[in-house]
Amino acid sequence: MRLALPKPSWSWASLPALIVVWGLAASQVPAYVLPQPWAVVAEALRWLGNGSLGQHVGASLLRELAGYGAAAIAALILGVAGAVSLSFRKFAGPLIGLFMAVPPIAWAPLCMIVFGLGNLAIVVVIFIASVFPMTIAMQEGFLAIRSGHVRAARTLGARRWQLLRHVYLPASLPFLTASLRIGFGQAWRALVAAEMLGASQGIGWMVAMGGQIGNTTQVLLGIAIIGFTAWLAESLVFRRMERHYRTWHLNEGTYS
Amino acid sequence: MNLAPAGAMFLVDDIHYRYPGGQEVFRGLGLRARPGEFIAVLGPSGCGKTTLMNLLSGFLAPQTGSVTVNGQPVHPEMAALGYVFQSPHLFPWLSVLDNVRFGLRMAGQMDDAAQRSRALEFLTLVGLRDAVHKLPHELSGGMQQRVALARALVLEPKLLLLDEPFAALDAITRASMNEELLRLWARLGQTVVFITHDIEEAVFLADRVVVLDVAPAGIHSELTIDLPRPRCLRETRRLSAFGDYTDTLMARISTIVATASGPSPTAAQRISA
Numbered sequence: 001m002r003l004a005l006p007k008p009s010w011s012w013a014s015l016p017a018l019i020v021v022w023g024l025a026a027s028q029v030p031a032y033v034l035p036q037p038w039a040v041v042a043e044a045l046r047w048l049g050n051g052s053l054g055q056h057v058g059a060s061l062l063r064e065l066a067g068y069g070a071a072a073i074a075a076l077i078l079g080v081a082g083a084v085s086l087s088f089r090k091f092a093g094p095l096i097g098l099f100m101a102v103p104p105i106a107w108a109p110l111c112m113i114v115f116g117l118g119n120l121a122i123v124v125v126i127f128i129a130s131v132f133p134m135t136i137a138m139q140e141g142f143l144a145i146r147s148g149h150v151r152a153a154r155t156l157g158a159r160r161w162q163l164l165r166h167v168y169l170p171a172s173l174p175f176l177t178a179s180l181r182i183g184f185g186q187a188w189r190a191l192v193a194a195e196m197l198g199a200s201q202g203i204g205w206m207v208a209m210g211g212q213i214g215n216t217t218q219v220l221l222g223i224a225i226i227g228f229t230a231w232l233a234e235s236l237v238f239r240r241m242e243r244h245y246r247t248w249h250l251n252e253g254t255y256s
Numbered sequence: 257m258n259l260a261p262a263g264a265m266f267l268v269d270d271i272h273y274r275y276p277g278g279q280e281v282f283r284g285l286g287l288r289a290r291p292g293e294f295i296a297v298l299g300p301s302g303c304g305k306t307t308l309m310n311l312l313s314g315f316l317a318p319q320t321g322s323v324t325v326n327g328q329p330v331h332p333e334m335a336a337l338g339y340v341f342q343s344p345h346l347f348p349w350l351s352v353l354d355n356v357r358f359g360l361r362m363a364g365q366m367d368d369a370a371q372r373s374r375a376l377e378f379l380t381l382v383g384l385r386d387a388v389h390k391l392p393h394e395l396s397g398g399m400q401q402r403v404a405l406a407r408a409l410v411l412e413p414k415l416l417l418l419d420e421p422f423a424a425l426d427a428i429t430r431a432s433m434n435e436e437l438l439r440l441w442a443r444l445g446q447t448v449v450f451i452t453h454d455i456e457e458a459v460f461l462a463d464r465v466v467v468l469d470v471a472p473a474g475i476h477s478e479l480t481i482d483l484p485r486p487r488c489l490r491e492t493r494r495l496s497a498f499g500d501y502t503d504t505l506m507a508r509i510s511t512i513v514a515t516a517s518g519p520s521p522t523a524a525q526r527i528s529a
Contacts, residue, residue: 148345154332155313155339156359156407166362170349 035217040224043217057225060191060202063119067126068187072180074131079138079179089139096132104129104186105193112198122194122202129190134183141175142168174245181238188230203229263292263447264326264336264414271321273311280472281307282318287466287475289415289447296462297451298505300513303468305451309419312449313339325415335363338413338446340421344404346392352379352403353388359411378406381440398429405437409444416441418450422457431489434460438487455509459483459501460492467508470516477508 019037026034035043047053082089107128111121145168153167195204203222210218268287274280281304289295299305310316312323314331323330325337332339346355356375360366366374379385382402392400401421408416418437422430434457441448452458458465462481469476481501483492492498 146345148341148343149347151315151332152339152341152345152404153347153358153362154315155337156411157333157335157362158358159333159362162362166358167347170347173349 032214032216035220039217040220043221044224047221053225056201056203056206057229059199060195060204061229063122063195063202064126064187064191066119067123067191068130068184070123071127071129071131071134071183071187074127075134075138075179075183076176078131078135079142082135082139083142096135099128100132100136104190105197108194108197111194117198122191122199125194126187126190130183130187133186134179137175137179137182141172141179144175145171174242177238177241177245181234181242184233184238185230188226188233192226262414262445265289265291266415266447266449267322267324268312269322269324271311271318271323273307273316273318275307282311283472283474285321285474287449289449291414291447292445294441294448294461294463295450296458296465297449297468298455298458298465298509299451299453299468300470300509300516301453302470302516303473304471305420305453305468308468309417309451313337313417335411336414338408338411338416340401340404340408340416340418342420342423344392344397344400346400346403346407348392350392351388352384352390352392352395355392355403356407356410358407363411375406375410378410379403381409381443382406382436396429398425398433401425401433402436405440409440412444413446415447415449418448420452421450423452423454430457435487435489437461438485442486455502455505456493459498459505460487460489465501465505467505467512469512476512479504 022034022037026036031039044053047056078092082092104125108121108125111124115121115124149167149171150163153163158166191202192204192207195202196208199205203225207219207222207226210216210222266287266289268285271282271285272280273282285308287295287297297308299308307316311318312330314323314329314334314337325334328334328336330337346352347358350358353372353375356379357371360371360374376385376388379388382405384399384402384406387395387399387403392403395403405421422433425433438461450458450461459481465479465481467476467478479501483495483497483501
């Protein structure tokens, strides 16, 4: 009798493997160059204990939400405008391309001169980093809404507002989710980079400060938190939203 | 099931249409469908079929001439008009039942329960009672097109426009869909305009076949199909008259195509041909 064994998946092993390699490497060099994983865990507990970890993560998340939230709203407006008006799309296209070609962190010094050192400058950098990729993704999505669905709805009697609510909105949800995910990742990268340049708290500041004072444990803790937070947002929020729409998104290819 | 009274008078009066670029597609096209009549429109490729359907349904307005349903100028949202597209265009985010209910929800004249039971009646009519809770992508192409048919019919249109609705289906499914369409039409009695490239399909379905000329033009000719009803594929196709009709239409289409590919004829030559 042959048993159908499920194919083993090795994804569970990747994180332990990284930690093993890290531990082996750390045992070869002094601790001030590369601390052991458990030293970083101990550091995390210390930061947690005195409440400063919560403060830094909270400060970073607040900036992220402000910059990314504003960018999402702006991208929605720009994306709809670009989808509706060809002239606007032609006009804005080169500008968006130009802005996307510049790494967002290059704006940081200018923002800090204009808005001063502090939250606003960082929020503006996050905004610049995430608004353009989201605009492009949303615009492409709106343009790809099947004219067939709209036409079918019209022959079934749907008027302007009904079309918006019963066709355009449900047809948009999958790619809106995807653009929000793309924007979140961009915003997060820009946040950390900007905080390294000009902040007095936040995860990026933790990493930058750790580097300046030669505290590699603090640097590694910061890096771990950056990765972990992004992973959490990705798997808890965005992946779930996307999975929710995938079932009916499949339909797009089967019969057109 | 209480059924809507007979079909609408559908009148296409001398329409001229030119693309925004200036190319002329229709020149003096006219068509009159009596209430309850089944008309098949047969066109060679390149006759401007898509544009014609857009004009007949009011998605496009002709530069001159008019299209009316029971005397009312046509527009896509009008209740008297039902339209089934070449692709089913089902809404992938709605269940089969909610797809069929869509038009009733837009009209908002029935409560939810009444909408559901009405949609269910029409899904039963197209033989899909068991699929009500499925999503469109779980259905085969033929079943999807049945849902699209039910979705249009549930609003009891007095005029049904069908744009090559079964062209994407395999031959066997297509044949059974054609029989099913005739069964529904016999029961509901609407006026039907069915556009197709398939000569046998046109002859099998229609009371009258209208042959389109290549652009820029109007109607090349008409042929009344006097075959007994109810028609069923196996028997109707064996009738000698069936073969005569398809031969006649085949010859006409060949003439049109030959004329079109030859040296560009003048309008006068085309009329005398």
